[in-house]
Amino acid sequence: MNNEKPALQVSALCNGTVIDHIPADKLFAVVNLLNIPQMSNNITIGNNLESKKLGKKGLIKVADVFFTDDEVNRISLVAPKVILNTIRNYKVVEKREVKMPAELHNIVKCANPACITNNEPMATHFYVTDPDTGIIKCRYCEKEINVSNVELL
Amino acid sequence: MAMKNNSLVSINDLSREKILSLLEIASKFEENPNRDLLAGKVIGSLFFEPSTRTRLSFETAAMRLGARVIGFSDAATSSATKGETLKDTIMMVSSYADAIVMRHRLEGAARYASEVSPCPIINAGDGANQHPSQTMLDLYSIKKTQGTLENLHIHLVGDLKFGRTVHSLLHAMRHFNPTFHFISPEELHMPEEYREFCRKNNISFTETTEFNEEVIASADIIYMTRVQRERFSDLMEYEKVKNCYRLTNAMLEGSKPNLRILHPLPRVNEIAHDVDDNPKAYYFQQAQNGLYVREALICDVLNIEI
Numbered sequence: 001m002n003n004e005k006p007a008l009q010v011s012a013l014c015n016g017t018v019i020d021h022i023p024a025d026k027l028f029a030v031v032n033l034l035n036i037p038q039m040s041n042n043i044t045i046g047n048n049l050e051s052k053k054l055g056k057k058g059l060i061k062v063a064d065v066f067f068t069d070d071e072v073n074r075i076s077l078v079a080p081k082v083i084l085n086t087i088r089n090y091k092v093v094e095k096r097e098v099k100m101p102a103e104l105h106n107i108v109k110c111a112n113p114a115c116i117t118n119n120e121p122m123a124t125h126f127y128v129t130d131p132d133t134g135i136i137k138c139r140y141c142e143k144e145i146n147v148s149n150v151e152l153l
Numbered sequence: 154m155a156m157k158n159n160s161l162v163s164i165n166d167l168s169r170e171k172i173l174s175l176l177e178i179a180s181k182f183e184e185n186p187n188r189d190l191l192a193g194k195v196i197g198s199l200f201f202e203p204s205t206r207t208r209l210s211f212e213t214a215a216m217r218l219g220a221r222v223i224g225f226s227d228a229a230t231s232s233a234t235k236g237e238t239l240k241d242t243i244m245m246v247s248s249y250a251d252a253i254v255m256r257h258r259l260e261g262a263a264r265y266a267s268e269v270s271p272c273p274i275i276n277a278g279d280g281a282n283q284h285p286s287q288t289m290l291d292l293y294s295i296k297k298t299q300g301t302l303e304n305l306h307i308h309l310v311g312d313l314k315f316g317r318t319v320h321s322l323l324h325a326m327r328h329f330n331p332t333f334h335f336i337s338p339e340e341l342h343m344p345e346e347y348r349e350f351c352r353k354n355n356i357s358f359t360e361t362t363e364f365n366e367e368v369i370a371s372a373d374i375i376y377m378t379r380v381q382r383e384r385f386s387d388l389m390e391y392e393k394v395k396n397c398y399r400l401t402n403a404m405l406e407g408s409k410p411n412l413r414i415l416h417p418l419p420r421v422n423e424i425a426h427d428v429d430d431n432p433k434a435y436y437f438q439q440a441q442n443g444l445y446v447r448e449a450l451i452c453d454v455l456n457i458e459i
Binding site: 112114115116117119120121122138139140141142143144 | 163165238239240257258259260261262264265279280281282283346
């Protein structure tokens with residue numbers, strides 16, 4: 001793939017993942033969510049890069065790592081519109097926009113201290129009732145909360 | 154492992170048809186509450202949190218159906234005090250009982266129990282979340298006194314902020330085109346979540362802080378709740394409003410002939426005792442209806458045809 005802006009050349013990676021269009025203020029949250037500080041791979045992190053869509057954006061390139069759906073779902077909770085590019089042999093073989101899934105299995109903690117999930121050794125389970133505003137509903141206590149107010153597990 | 158069973162966890166899981174069919178079955182139990190449909194069956198009655206009224210109603214329902222009852226009426230006498238998980242308690246009891254009626258202080262406890270239990274669970278209250286048998290007996294009382302659930306004016310009075318029963322009633326009535334009137338002090342008004350629910354479901358509603366003869370003149374049902382002192386951050390505010398949401402017999406003079414007054418009980422002073430003798434007072438019969446409704450619910454989770 002040819003890209004005119006050398007700083008954003010996704011093809012510079014032989015194999016791996018480029019996570020693009022991260023809102024600049026969410027970059028480090030995404031870095032932590034993906035456990036990037038614990039990785040020993042070749043990693044490039046850029047921030048405050050120019051972006052037509054976002055003004056300023058962050059970007060992460062990780063060599064030889066391909067994220068699972070579960071890991072990708074976690075990103076959608078802090079940065080719902082990021083783009084994941086999967087690179088194989090210098091080519092973008094898949095480009096997908098991260099979307100909030102319909103259900104969140106054991107990804108976030110229920111904000112209600114009286115919820116059974118905070119008192120019993122068990123997995124949490126939320127339904128995304130409004131993906132645009134980020135409203136999620138606990139399957140157990142049936143309380144609705146905004147994802148921006150929840151703690152990740 | 155989650156297992157499929159016929160539990161009753163939340164009123165929100167019930168369709169319009171299901172609600173109407175359960176009410177129909179309950180009316181058969183009102184005609185004859187003593188039926189030997191559950192002979193040889195054992196019902197587990199697990200009250201991790203005490204609730205005398207609900208427990209006695211469920212246990213009576215089970216016994217009038219011919220079942221035997223095992224269980225406890227307080228978590229202090231269960232192994233939960235030894236640190237046993239809810240899952241383990243449910244697994245143990247479900248190996249003895251054919252169905253479990255449970256009340257728990259934690260929200261979502263019944264949903265979780267229904268996922269781990271091989272036998273059906275009936276939620277008899279999970280914290281501030283759900284109490285579906287209460288809602289079903291409220292619906293039964295409304296239908297019985299009005300002849301229908303459709304197109305009624307329902308006035309909800311008192312604590313509309315924390316009142317679990319009014320929230321569940323509002324959800325369940327969405328199938329029946331009601332008009333709601335929310336009457337409460339400012340501090341205890343209906344949460345935005347439920348007003349939004351009404352807008353989304355095209356349910357009309359009005360709101361006022363006034364509770365007087367005029368406001369209740371259009372009511373088919375007045376659903377009274379208790380304004381509790383401990384809900385107020387400002388006790389001066391409580392002192393001001395505590396007697397404003399009190400129904401007296403004199404207020405009922407201009408009310409509709411079909412009006413009935415409901416209350417989930419226990420009542421303290423929000424309904425004056427002079428209302429008790431008014432034929433429009435229905436709260437004691439309402440509690441009695443709980444027995445027939447609970448007989449219907451127990452038979453339903455056990456797939457017993459009536």
